[in-house]
Amino acid sequence: MSVTASASGSIRLHRLTMVTEDDGVMVGRPDIGSYAVFPEEGAEALRLLDAGMPMSGIAAWYQQTCGTSLDVDDFLAALDDLKFLCADGEDEPAEAPVRWQRLGRWTFSPPALVCYAALTVAAVVAMARAPYLRPTYHHIFFTQYLSLIAITLAAALVPTILLHESFHALAGRRLGLPSTLAISRRFYYLVAETRLDSLFSVPRRKRYLPFLAGMIADVVLMSALTLIAAFLHHQGLPAWCAGVCLAIAFTCVFRLIWQFMFYLRTDLYFVISHALRCPDLHSATRFYIKARVWRLLHRPPPQSDADWADRDRAIARWYAPLLIIGYGFSLWSLLWAGIPSTMHFASLIIDRFSGSRNPAGGVLDALSFILLTALEWGLVLYVTVRDRRALARQAVPE
Amino acid sequence: MTKMPIRKAGTIHLTSHVIVIIIIIIIHRQA
DSSP: OEEOOOSSSSOEEOOEEEEEETTEEEEEETTTTEEEEEOHHHHHHHHHHHTTOOHHHHHHHHHHHHSSOBOHHHHHHHHHHTTOEEOTTOOOOOOOOOTTHHHHHHHTSHHHHHHHHHHHHHHHHHHHHOGGGSOOGGGGOSSSOHHHHHHHHHHHHHHHHHHHHHHHHHHHHTTTOOOEEEEEEETTEEEEEEEOGGGGGSOGGGGHHHHHHHHHHHHHHHHHHHHHHHHHHHTTOOHHHHHHHHHHHHHHHHHHHHHTOGGGOOHHHHHHHHHTTOSSHHHHHHHHHHHHHHHHTTOOOOOOSOOOOHHHHHHHHHHHHHHHHHHHHHHHHIIIIIHHHHHHHHHHHHHHHHSSOOOHHHHHHHHHHHHHHHHHHHHHHHHHHHHHHHHHHHHSOO | OBOOOOEEOOOOEEEEEOOOHHHHHHHHHHO
């Protein structure tokens, strides 16, 4: 249901949505992505407040209903912190229409879903008939020029990632939910991110399609590129034409595998945590691990402003080993493969530049490697600094 | 006097990994 701003009374609320959850009512502002779970009587207090009842009336109603007096100052401070309160003289901003709703409805309409399924089945059949279409990392090397591979795939990355993220966004838009696109990181991985906190404004069962929409996009794109590659192959065109399609298709496989690294809060993490009915499993588990480590170090228990659901706390005990193994795997792969390989390649580049015979292709390979590596790590550094500054700003009271 | 138990929600940030190809090329070259 939706609570609209009150026209009278000293306390006015922004436009809020309310969705019943297992352990209370999820109340929030989809326009700014601010949400919290209130007990049922808290949600009712908000409804009464919105209907124009003064705070003294709310306090009396609470006393009568719950048999205890409400800490009104704390309640109002919580509402202010969540940015639910309209400031004096502040008008409720006009409800901006969420764009691309119609496109979202078309993208996930039953005929469209049937088309996606047909495309996927056709690609699987084509792969079964023609082994050269089956995904393998050899597809990446569609040409002998490494710099050309790196530049082509880097260029293809932008539209393919935008397709993945736009499917998330459109799955939300069809429900009238706003979203934003951002660059972020998970551990040391650079990621594109669709921020869809507004999904808390719809019932749990309606959240799964937006979670899975990005993977649907990857499967559809991979299927389409595989079929195009098969078509181009049969047209007798140069091998690299089909090769480029298969190389880009293989990047989709990588993106799908990435989603299984659920400990990095990938799309599948949200599917699993929602299925387990855990609202914030990752944070609760991190805090659980921190508390255990501190106890081992004989330090006093860590303090946190966050208050996790009982379900999160219960599952965190089981999820903690998986989280540790997952992060361990990522760290191991960085130390075992990432850094040594990069160092090895860097030494090759130095040799190439310092040698007397420098073929143009070799120099181009080296330059493209340097540029792309610097771009990736530069962006990781930028995102890290940006996020730390944002956290520091939040920590300073206004 | 009772404080109302209000629990802030987590976030829903759906992701896609950006750069994966370079490592494959590096490993391939190293091999």
